[in-house]
Every structure is written in C-alpha cells, then in structure tokens.
C-alpha cells in the first residue's frame with residue numbers, strides 16, 4: 593500500500609491525503625490541481641498544490657513482512673511433517689524442499705515491497721506541469 597501526505601504549511605506536521613492513487617497525474621485528474629483539508633494538528637484549513645503531495649510506503653507494509661515470515665515457518669513445518677515418515681537418508685531432500693518453501697513467501701513479499709518502492713519513487717519524481 594502507498595500513503596499520500598504533505599507537510600502542513602503552518603505547523604509542518606504530516607497530513608495524510610485520503611487517496612490511493614499511485615500516479616500524480618491520476619491524482620490531479622481526481623482532485624484537481626489543489627488539495628484542501630483541515631490539518632489535524634493545528635486545525636487550520638490548508639490548500640496545497642498537487643505537486644506538494646508526496647508518497648511513501650504504508651507503515652503497515654512491515655506487517656506484511658512479518659506475515660510472510662510466519663507463513664514461511666508454517667510451510668517449513670508442513671513440508672517437514674509430509675516427509676516425516678521417510679527414512680533418514682532423505683533428510684537432505686527434505687531440507688532442500690523446506691528451504692524452497694521457506695523462501696517463497698519471503699520472495700513474494702520482497703517483490704511487493706520492491707513494486708511499492710518503485711511506485712513511490714515514480715510518484716515523487718514526476719510533477720504536474722502548471723498550465
């Protein structure tokens with residue numbers, strides 16, 4: 593998930609923007625060239641240019657990584673149990689399969705984080721040209 597925000601021109605605190613657009617031009621098409629909202633910190637109505645809005649990776653993305661890690665351990669356990677009845681000579685095989693099972697959720701999560709970071713950097717790099 594991506595979070596959009598801007599710094600309040602009065603108190604410099606972070607104000608979240610309740611839109612999920614991953615592209616500045618899409619955001620501009622949706623809300624126009626300016627965003628208006630009441631700052632939750634200083635209670636003043638602020639109007640900022642779409643170009644002052646920035647994107648960041650949602651803090652809850654860290655939670656996705658924890659979920660992926662737990663899923664990895666669950667998969668390792670399931671794979672281990674499936675092979676439990678096999679003889680000892682196949683332990684090495686089991687370890688290899690467990691290693692693969694362990695990496696899948698983590699790799700998927702890393703892919704997600706990479707995609708989000710790329711969207712964030714694209715959003716923050718491109719600005720709307722003023723007419």
Ligand SMILES: [Zn+2]
Pocket residue numbers: 600601602603604605631632633634635636
């Ligand atoms: Zn403020």
